Amino acid sequence: MTDLLEDDAPGNAPEFTVSEISGAVKRTIEGSFSHLRVRGEVGRLSRPRSGHVYLDLKDDRSVLASVIWKGVSARLATQPEEGMEVIATGRLTTFPGQSKYQLVIEDIRPAGMGALMAMLEKRKAALAAEGLFDEARKQKLPFLPEVIGVVTSPSGAVIRDILHRLRDRFPRKVLIWPVAVQGAKCAPEVAAAIRGFNAFPAGRLPRPDLLIVARGGGSLEDLWGFNEEAVVRAAAESAIPLISAVGHETDTTLIDYASDRRAPTPTAAAEMAVPVRLDLLNWVGDQGARATRAATQTVALRRQRLGDLARGLPRPEALVEAARQRLDYLGAGLDPALRALAREKRMRLEAQAARLAPALDRGVATRRVALGRAEAGLSPARLGAGVRQRREALDRLAARMSPERLADRTARDRQRFEDLSTRFARLAEQGVAQKRDRLAALERLRQTLGYTETLKRGYAVVRAGASVLTTREVAQAHARLEVEFADGRLGVMTESGPARGKRGGGKDEPEQGSLF
Amino acid sequence: MSDQKKIEEMSFEEAIRELETVVGQLDRGDVALEDSIKLYERGAQLKARCEAKLKEAEEKVAQITLDANGEPTGAKPVEGL
Numbered sequence: 222m223t224d225l226l227e228d229d230a231p232g233n234a235p236e237f238t239v240s241e242i243s244g245a246v247k248r249t250i251e252g253s254f255s256h257l258r259v260r261g262e263v264g265r266l267s268r269p270r271s272g273h274v275y276l277d278l279k280d281d282r283s284v285l286a287s288v289i290w291k292g293v294s295a296r297l298a299t300q301p302e303e304g305m306e307v308i309a310t311g312r313l314t315t316f317p318g319q320s321k322y323q324l325v326i327e328d329i330r331p332a333g334m335g336a337l338m339a340m341l342e343k344r345k346a347a348l349a350a351e352g353l354f355d356e357a358r359k360q361k362l363p364f365l366p367e368v369i370g371v372v373t374s375p376s377g378a379v380i381r382d383i384l385h386r387l388r389d390r391f392p393r394k395v396l397i398w399p400v401a402v403q404g405a406k407c408a409p410e411v412a413a414a415i416r417g418f419n420a421f422p423a424g425r426l427p428r429p430d431l432l433i434v435a436r437g438g439g440s441l442e443d444l445w446g447f448n449e450e451a452v453v454r455a456a457a458e459s460a461i462p463l464i465s466a467v468g469h470e471t472d473t474t475l476i477d478y479a480s481d482r483r484a485p486t487p488t489a490a491a492e493m494a495v496p497v498r499l500d501l502l503n504w505v506g507d508q509g510a511r512a513t514r515a516a517t518q519t520v521a522l523r524r525q526r527l528g529d530l531a532r533g534l535p536r537p538e539a540l541v542e543a544a545r546q547r548l549d550y551l552g553a554g555l556d557p558a559l560r561a562l563a564r565e566k567r568m569r570l571e572a573q574a575a576r577l578a579p580a581l582d583r584g585v586a587t588r589r590v591a592l593g594r595a596e597a598g599l600s601p602a603r604l605g606a607g608v609r610q611r612r613e614a615l616d617r618l619a620a621r622m623s624p625e626r627l628a629d630r631t632a633r634d635r636q637r638f639e640d641l642s643t644r645f646a647r648l649a650e651q652g653v654a655q656k657r658d659r660l661a662a663l664e665r666l667r668q669t670l671g672y673t674e675t676l677k678r679g680y681a682v683v684r685a686g687a688s689v690l691t692t693r694e695v696a697q698a699h700a701r702l703e704v705e706f707a708d709g710r711l712g713v714m715t716e717s718g719p720a721r722g723k724r725g726g727g728k729d730e731p732e733q734g735s736l737f
Numbered sequence: 738m739s740d741q742k743k744i745e746e747m748s749f750e751e752a753i754r755e756l757e758t759v760v761g762q763l764d765r766g767d768v769a770l771e772d773s774i775k776l777y778e779r780g781a782q783l784k785a786r787c788e789a790k791l792k793e794a795e796e797k798v799a800q801i802t803l804d805a806n807g808e809p810t811g812a813k814p815v816e817g818l
Contacts, residue, residue: 363750364748364749364750364753365748365749365750365790375800375815380818381818384796384798384818387796388796391794392794392795392796393794393796394795394796394797394798394799395796395797395798395799396799396800396801396812397798397799397800397801397815398800398801398809399800399801399803410807413807417801417808417809426801426809426811426812498791498794501753501787501791502788502791504753505753505756505784505787505788505791508756508757508760508780508784509780509781509784511760511763511764512756512759512760512763512776512777512780512781512784513777515760515763515764515766515773515777516763516773516774516776516777516780518766519763519766519768519770519773520770520773522766523770
């Protein structure tokens with residue numbers, strides 16, 4: 222009750238509605254912080270489709286919600302990135318619906334050179350890692366471009382410098398693609414211009430064969446657009462060779478790494494772009510003169526050589542003179558020689574002919590006479606007589622030959638053969654009987670004389686092995702003897718054995734002793 | 738010289754490079770007489786081509802015109818730069 226009473230009890234403090242207090246806070250905050258600069262690190266950052274940018278600014282203890290409206294974002298020289306140390310300018314507002322407050326940023330920029338350089342280094346490393354700065358990507362500049370595309374501001378010293386230098390060296394066709402060279406529009410416009418030139422030919426515009434992207438000197442922030450990724454990528458992708466000339470010699474932006482050549486100044490870019498026409502004209506003239514001189518000299522050298530060689534060539538007459546002289550000499554000797562030879566041959570021929578004719582005549586005459594004689598002796602009648610004579614001889618022989626005579630003779634011969642056969646058989650039989658008798662007689666005699674008959678009378682034959690022993694002395698040497706009787710053989714041992722003195726080596730003696 | 742391109746179609750650089758080669762060959766003097774005459778004639782044509790390209794040196798400056806989307810619509814001549 223007491224608590225309740227105390228709560229209900231009216232105090233000195235005035236009573237607000239929520240909206241009233243929200244409004245009061247809003248007025249206080251917006252009144253007190255209508256223009257301020259805040260330094261901090263960009264935290265979480267989002268870019269929804271609306272085009273506004275929502276980001277947190279933070280330090281080690283606190284976070285400040287911030288917003289960059291679309292219109293402001295487009296104007297920014299440097300777009301905030303997460304992790305970037307920035308100084309934001311703007312005002313605080315509250316958001317009563319959610320009891321929140323936020324910083325509405327009017328301008329935001331990196332907090333000093335250090336922050337900007339750190340970011341630049343980071344971006345450079347990332348793009349280099351992609352290979353956009355590789356030497357291998359670099360294209361060769363054309364020797365003499367017909368059309369040069371220049372991406373730069375159409376007003377100002379830069380384009381003027383480029384055109385002047387081109388005019389001095391070699392006037393060319395130049396197409397200027399106007400772009401903003403600083404501020405938020407710079408990067409997208411430069412990138413679009415590089416891509417645009419590469420997309421030519423569009424209608425009647427000739428496609429440049431060389432591009433120059435140029436800008437005069439300025440602060441790091443002024444040149445910042447040429448560090449933007451979009452520009453670097455467009456330059457790296459350009460199929461048309463590209464010279465970058467941004468800032469002064471000491472300024473280096475990322476486009477310089479991606480371009481095919483980097484010129485320290487716009488004027489230097491023009492010098493890289495074209496050769497000096499007068500030099501070339503002189504050069505071409507020199508070449509022409511050299512060619513003429515060389516060609517003339519070539520002919521002259523050859524003419525001289527021809528002359529030299531011609532002089533060295535002997536007269537054609539000289540080549541044949543000696544031969545002709547020899548021919549003349551030989552020719553002169555030819556006619557008489559032939560004539561002499563012919564004469565000699567004819568004489569020999571005549572001599573031979575003279576010897577030949579009589580011999581020939583004689584031979585012919587002799588043979589003719591012989592022929593005549595032979596001819597006379599030759600007649601059909603003589604031939605017929607010869608034939609007749611021989612036929613008669615044949616007939617006589619034929620008459621003497623007859624089968625009867627042949628048969629008689631055969632019969633006689635057969636009879637004689639039979640007689641002979643009978644006689645032979647008889648004689649053979651007698652011969653065999655006689656021989657058989659004689660053999661029987663001999664066998665009987667053999668048995669009477671043989672030792673087996675002697676055995677029957679009581680004698681015996683003594684053997685040792687295969688040999689017959691006939692003396693005691695011999696028999697004494699054998700331990701075993703074989704005695705043949707009439708009715709068979711009997712093995713016996715000699716009583717004394719072999720004589721000791723006659724046996725070689727006494728070793729066998731005990732064995733023999735024991736055997737008995 | 739089988740890969741001879743038509744001289745009228747050559748870029749300045751192609752013409753000047755071949756001219757240099759031709760003159761070099763003539764200078765060395767080791768080409769046959771017949772060929773040296775052909776070379777010389779070709780050199781003369783190349784020289785003429787180079788000179789013609791050098792005389793074509795005419796300045797013409799134009800600025801690309803862009804529509805609201807930044808797309809090129811044409812070109813207008815630029816004077817006085």
